[in-house]
Amino acid sequence: MNTATTPAYETGIEMLRKVILAAASALPLLFGVQTAEAAGPAGFARGLQSNTGIRYIVARQATLAPFAFVRFCKDNPADCARGSGAPVVALDAAREGELRRVNLSVNRAIRAAGDGTGRDLWQADVASGDCEDFALTKRRKLIALGWSPRALRLAVVRTGAGEGHAVLVVKTSRGDLVLDNRTGAIKPWRQTDLSWVKIQSGDNPRLWHAL
Known part of the structure; x- marks a missing residue:
């Protein structure tokens, strides 16, 4: 058959x-x-790819802000006010130079020092401090220079060695760039050794999102 x-x-x-x-x-x-989401190793944040191939960090769900940051906001309400301006900075040569100068000057001006056992104090414009103090100072200085607060977000991360760390993330036309007190180089977020934990909202710095 x-x-x-x-x-x-x-x-x-x-x-x-x-x-x-x-x-x-x-x-x-x-x-x-x-257009797709891409996840990196060891908990790297997911990103959305634009038509130009630029990837941005994408927040997931709301999460608690670091408690030390909440205390910082209580003492420094102007640093935690709702953002205004553009959510993405157009990064031309002048802006890029300004960003590099602020990153380098703050890295040199603040002496790296921990808060001590059992203490976690977030401050800006200090003579000595740890990673979040560098990030807060850079954010404040960039805002004073006219940068949009909505494009400047603190992020809690882990280094390649697994240590807790904080950096400033600047959302630009070239993607999310990372200002890190460990280096003078400003890198796209996907080219760092960082694993991403949580990040501020650009619209409201008091709100944080898990990554």
Whole structure:
């Protein structure tokens, strides 16, 4: 008997055709042809890719702000006011130079020193301090220079060695750039050794989001 003409055989062929078509339609998603989210290793934050290939950090759900930051806001309400201005800074040569100068000057001006066992004190414009003090000072200085507060966000991260750390993230037309007191280099967030934990809202610095 010729099985190629039986109804069961034709049904099987049709089912196989549908499976192949479904797999083919999924290939763009699997290989990133469409705009997609990308997750890095060791808890790296996910990012959305724009048409130019630039990726930004994407916040997930609301989370608690660091308790020491809440205390900082109580003492420094102007640093924690709702943001205004553009959410993304157009990074031309002048702005890029300004960003590098602020990063380097603050890194040099503050002497790196921990808060001590059992203490976590967030401050800005100090002579000595730890990572979050560098980040808060950079944010304050950039705002004073006319940068949009909405584009300047503190982030809590972990270094490649697993240590808790804080940095300033600047949202620019070239992607999210990281200002880190450990280095004078300003890098795109995906080119750092950092694992991302939580980040401020650009619209309201008192609100934080998990990554």
